[in-house]
Amino acid sequence: xxxxxxxxxxxxxxxxxxxxxxxxxxxxxxxxxxxxxxxxxxxxxxxxxxxxxxxxxxxxxxxxxxxxxxxxxxxxxxxxxxxxxxxxxxxxxxxxxxxxxxxxxxxxxxxxxxxxxxxxxxxxxxxxxxxxxxxxxxxxxxxxxxxxxxxxxxxxxxxxxxxxxxxxxxxxxxxxxxxxxxxxxxxxxxxxxxxxxxxxxxxxx
Amino acid sequence: xxxxxxxxxxxxxxxxxxxxxxxxxxxxxxxxxxxxxxxxxxxxxxxxxxxxxxxxxxxxxxxxxxxxxxxxxxxxxxxxxxxxxxxxxxxxxxxxxxxxxxxxxxxxxxxxxxxxxxxxxxxxxxxxxxxxxxxxxxxxxxxxxxxxxxxxxxxxxxxxxxxxxxxxxxxxxxxxxxxxxxxxxx
Numbered sequence: 093x094x095x096x097x098x099x100x101x102x103x104x105x106x107x108x109x110x111x112x113x114x115x116x117x118x119x120x121x122x123x124x125x126x127x128x129x130x131x132x133x134x135x136x137x138x139x140x141x142x143x144x145x146x147x148x149x150x151x152x153x154x155x156x157x158x159x160x161x162x163x164x165x166x167x168x169x170x171x172x173x174x175x176x177x178x179x180x181x182x183x184x185x186x187x188x189x190x191x192x193x194x195x196x197x198x199x200x201x202x203x204x205x206x207x208x209x210x211x212x213x214x215x216x217x218x219x220x221x222x223x224x225x226x227x228x229x230x231x232x233x234x235x236x237x238x239x240x241x242x243x244x245x246x247x248x249x250x251x252x253x254x255x256x257x258x259x260x261x262x263x264x265x266x267x268x269x270x271x272x273x274x275x276x277x278x279x280x281x282x283x284x285x286x287x288x289x290x291x292x293x294x295x296x297x
Numbered sequence: 298x299x300x301x302x303x304x305x306x307x308x309x310x311x312x313x314x315x316x317x318x319x320x321x322x323x324x325x326x327x328x329x330x331x332x333x334x335x336x337x338x339x340x341x342x343x344x345x346x347x348x349x350x351x352x353x354x355x356x357x358x359x360x361x362x363x364x365x366x367x368x369x370x371x372x373x374x375x376x377x378x379x380x381x382x383x384x385x386x387x388x389x390x391x392x393x394x395x396x397x398x399x400x401x402x403x404x405x406x407x408x409x410x411x412x413x414x415x416x417x418x419x420x421x422x423x424x425x426x427x428x429x430x431x432x433x434x435x436x437x438x439x440x441x442x443x444x445x446x447x448x449x450x451x452x453x454x455x456x457x458x459x460x461x462x463x464x465x466x467x468x469x470x471x472x473x474x475x476x477x478x479x480x481x482x483x
Contacts, residue, residue, distance in 0.1 A: 105419040116315035117413055120360055121388040124353040125321065125432075129328050132349065136335060150327040157323055157417070201320045227316065 110164060123231045130243055140241045148249035155253020158197060186293045189258050194221055197254055202227045217290050221281040229279065242266045244279045251281055261286040306386025309364050313387065318413040325414050329429060339426040350435020358440035373469050377405045380437060389413055406453060409463040420457045429457050434465060445473045
């Protein structure tokens with residue numbers, strides 16, 4: 093039943109003023125929601141690759157919106173020490189967008205900057221963002237028969253969404269990297285940029 | 298040692314780990330979008346959201362009871378108050394109030410002040426029958442069922458459909474007495 097329409101404050105969601113982004117929910121609320129996302133997708137697929145792809149697609153949508161939100165918000169913010177002088181500027185260089193993802197996006201979404209950002213040694217087009225324990229993986233344990241499946245595929249999707257919307261198409265995947273002396277493996281988000289990005293980067297000098 | 302008294306919603310929310318509400322909002326949006334693409338029928342999506350909420354609720358109630366230290370509620374009125382004041386605050390960080398009690402005290406409305414699930418959301422014309430926040434009704438239903446109360450939770454007012462607040466109606470169907478799992482004579 094559609095309620096009798098009263099006069100709404102804002103007729104259009106786009107006219108509503110953008111919040112500061114400081115509102116929080118409990119970690120457990122997010123963890124429950126994420127677990128339902130994974131469980132629902134498990135019922136819709138037959139194999140692990142499909143499951144990872146679906147989680148990535150969900151993350152892609154989050155990433156694209158996140159970029160838009162952050163870009164709009166940075167314009168309005170003044171004198172906030174954390175944002176430095178990044179307002180009103182679109183990242184056009186590879187290192188610029190990578191450090192945007194590694195610091196700003198991570199800080200907004202997960203409350204801290206990512207643990208590390210590295211350039212791949214074997215290939216020119218590969219970069220890696222590493223995290224000791226991804227927020228989404230905190231309460232998840234992978235059964236042995238699921239092999240290398242990583243729910244970090246959701247985060248890989250977020251990164252892909254941000255990069256794609258910013259004009260840096262890439263293939264992004266999440267991998268577990270076992271660390272010596274630690275019980276839980278580290279998670280690495282591997283970013284492989286498309287040819288055109290590297291060509292453009294070389295042209296820009 | 299005397300047991301600690303019940304903690305207020307604000308106190309618990311301040312003590313648990315928190316994440317940015319926007320990550321939560323955007324993830325929920327991704328879930329609803331996936332459901333709409335897969336199921337296509339708005340009624341099916343409503344049912345699936347309710348089911349997801351139910352699955353969350355049956356686990357959430359354990360955490361709720363552990364963290365909030367509430368004592369056993371005397372009647373349904375107290376239950377509704379606790380859900381509104383403590384439950385919503387400690388998980389979603391929003392306040393809620395209880396209104397519209399019926400004569401027998403089995404049916405009430407919970408009005409949410411704010412709803413982090415619907416930031417940035419607008420329902421398109423093709424989805425007008427969608428109860429976007431149906432997961433919340435499932436959560437309450439699941440949580441109460443785990444404490445022996447069968448309830449029916451429906452949306453009375455929904456901002457996405459043109460009303461000015463979010464209002465949930467919680468109706469107690471019956472109290473299910475706890476079943477003792479073991480037979481006495483075995």
